[in-house]
Amino acid sequence: MSIATDTRSRQQSGVVVEGAVRRFGDRTVLDGLDLTIADGELVVLLGPSGCGKSTLLRLLAGLDRPDGGVVEVPARRAVVFQGDRLLPWQRVLPNVTLGLRGPDAQQRARDVLAETGLAGRERAWPKELSGGEAQRVALARALVSEPELVLLDEPFAALDAITRLRMHDLLRALRARHDATMLLVTHDVDEAIALADRIVVMRGGRIGNEHRIDLSAADREASVAREELRAALLADLGLAHPH
Amino acid sequence: MTEAGLIAPVAENRATPATAKPRPREVFLPRDARPRTALSKVAARLRWPLGIYTTPVAALILWQVLGTAGVLSPSYAPAPTSLAGSAVRLWQQGVLGPDLAVSLQRAGIGLAIGLTVGIAAGVLGGLLRSGEYLFNGVVQVFNTIPLLAVLPLMIVWFGIDELTKVLLISFGAGVPMYLNLFAAIRGVDQRLIEMARTTGAGTWRLVTRVLAPGALPGFLVGLRFSLAYSILGLVAAETVNADKGLGFLITQGETYLQTDQVFVGLAIYSVLGLLADQFVRTLERVLLRWRPGYEAA
Numbered sequence: 001m002s003i004a005t006d007t008r009s010r011q012q013s014g015v016v017v018e019g020a021v022r023r024f025g026d027r028t029v030l031d032g033l034d035l036t037i038a039d040g041e042l043v044v045l046l047g048p049s050g051c052g053k054s055t056l057l058r059l060l061a062g063l064d065r066p067d068g069g070v071v072e073v074p075a076r077r078a079v080v081f082q083g084d085r086l087l088p089w090q091r092v093l094p095n096v097t098l099g100l101r102g103p104d105a106q107q108r109a110r111d112v113l114a115e116t117g118l119a120g121r122e123r124a125w126p127k128e129l130s131g132g133e134a135q136r137v138a139l140a141r142a143l144v145s146e147p148e149l150v151l152l153d154e155p156f157a158a159l160d161a162i163t164r165l166r167m168h169d170l171l172r173a174l175r176a177r178h179d180a181t182m183l184l185v186t187h188d189v190d191e192a193i194a195l196a197d198r199i200v201v202m203r204g205g206r207i208g209n210e211h212r213i214d215l216s217a218a219d220r221e222a223s224v225a226r227e228e229l230r231a232a233l234l235a236d237l238g239l240a241h242p243h
Numbered sequence: 244m245t246e247a248g249l250i251a252p253v254a255e256n257r258a259t260p261a262t263a264k265p266r267p268r269e270v271f272l273p274r275d276a277r278p279r280t281a282l283s284k285v286a287a288r289l290r291w292p293l294g295i296y297t298t299p300v301a302a303l304i305l306w307q308v309l310g311t312a313g314v315l316s317p318s319y320a321p322a323p324t325s326l327a328g329s330a331v332r333l334w335q336q337g338v339l340g341p342d343l344a345v346s347l348q349r350a351g352i353g354l355a356i357g358l359t360v361g362i363a364a365g366v367l368g369g370l371l372r373s374g375e376y377l378f379n380g381v382v383q384v385f386n387t388i389p390l391l392a393v394l395p396l397m398i399v400w401f402g403i404d405e406l407t408k409v410l411l412i413s414f415g416a417g418v419p420m421y422l423n424l425f426a427a428i429r430g431v432d433q434r435l436i437e438m439a440r441t442t443g444a445g446t447w448r449l450v451t452r453v454l455a456p457g458a459l460p461g462f463l464v465g466l467r468f469s470l471a472y473s474i475l476g477l478v479a480a481e482t483v484n485a486d487k488g489l490g491f492l493i494t495q496g497e498t499y500l501q502t503d504q505v506f507v508g509l510a511i512y513s514v515l516g517l518l519a520d521q522f523v524r525t526l527e528r529v530l531l532r533w534r535p536g537y538e539a540a
Contacts, residue, residue, distance in 0.1 A: 061441055078441060085438040089456040089533040098452060099442030127535040145443060 021068030031205030047202035078142035353412025361420030369428025415476030419468035427461020
């Protein structure tokens with residue numbers, strides 16, 4: 001089903017989804033969804049549990065095929081799952097080099113591990129890692145192949161609040177170094193505001209409202225604009241609180 | 244509930260704390276901090292001095308004591324020491340050594356054939372849908388056929404020579420290996436396979452780095468069964484029509500009412516079983532170090 005060339009207009013980078021449909025039995029989870037992500041953009045896909053966020057991400061990852069519509073993504077892409085999904089029988093370093101080839105694979109893996117703050121932990125077994133460390137290895141494994149597109153499926157949902165904030169800092173730092181297009185799926189409004197270039201809210205199997213975010217790092221943490229954005233997002237999610 | 248009813252028990256608790264039932268509490272201390280008397284040290288060392296071999300050794304000692312005390316008649320169950328004497332005697336007569344060698348050779352060849360076929364079929368069945376359809380039905384049928392029931396047929400088909408014995412052993416070893424390996428490969432965590440695909444790892448990496456290590460625990464379970472069943476097959480094959488081997492030694496002992504010779508043969512079978520188990524346990528300890536398994540208290 002993966003066709004390299006098509007009569008439709010193609011763009012050279014980023015993500016294009018046109019009229020994607022995905023059904024499970026008689027339940028339509030994605031109902032003609034359109035989404036375009038520009039090259040190098042970090043889009044946060046926000047929505048309540050069970051709204052089809054992960055279904056869309058699996059389509060982009062190529063793990064599932066759409067029942068209708070077109071999905072176009074770069075061939076070089078990586079996924080960070082909600083769980084770390086490390087191979088328990090391999091130490092940290094071979095876990096990172098799993099999909100790598102070439103003589104410099106080890107060194108590249110070491111470099112990325114150092115970037116994620118795990119220098120010196122290459123020989124550890126996954127069972128010896130904390131939840132945050134394991135998720136950082138998963139991040140390193142995704143970034144080590146220098147992907148054009150990184151798909152993150154609620155990557156920090158299982159972490160505690162403090163570790164989650166550290167991971168947000170880490171992700172921002174990694175973005176500065178690896179210029180990949182990123183799609184991050186979350187149900188956490190604060191996480192969305194902290195990280196996104198653009199937030200898209202999913203509703204009824206389609207993209208509902210969009211919010212482009214041009215706030216500075218400080219403004220993302222505390223500002224009037226942030227609070228307005230937050231209220232707008234909660235309203236989009238059907239959780240409006242009258243002040 | 245009335246307001247008075249809500250307040251009353253609280254007031255009562257505050258007024259008479261002494262009459263309140265003490266709630267159970269637990270205090271945890273470092274293990275070393277517990278007071279260690281000389282007695283507890285000895286007790287700790289005496290508890291399981293030989294690990295899994297404690298019970299067999301204890302049974303041997305009990306057996307020896309009963310034998311020496313005359314409770315067990317030597318003609319029914321000679322004491323372990325006299326069995327050891329018999330074993331040495333049989334060895335010196337040049338009977339035990341060659342018989343043991345013949346039996347080990349049969350077990351080795353049978354195991355090699357059985358494991359090769361079982362592993363090859365298990366890998367194909369586990370990895371490929373067509374392999375599953377090809378092998379699963381047949382092996383499931385084989386699995387329910389008792390070894391001893393096949394023996395007469397095998398004798399009719401393959402004669403009473405080595406071939407029947409070796410095939411019986413390989414049959415015993417191959418079937419459990421296939422079943423366990425198949426289940427182990429199919430049981431590898433789907434999420435890890437999916438993850439490996441997204442990293443761009445090819446089929447070879449997927450098989451060698453994900454499926455093979457993931458199936459390893461189940462493979463070792465299969466190996467344990469294979470070794471045990473091959474020894475069962477050895478016993479069955481050698482007890483029927485053999486002119487050398489451990490089974491022959493036992494049959495001969497039966498015929499001439501040499502109970503000690505029967506026991507020596509049985510003892511060697513059981514030692515082989517223990518050695519096979521120890522072999523797999525060592526493999527597990529080395530190969531499954533990554534596993535955060537349950538360590539029993």
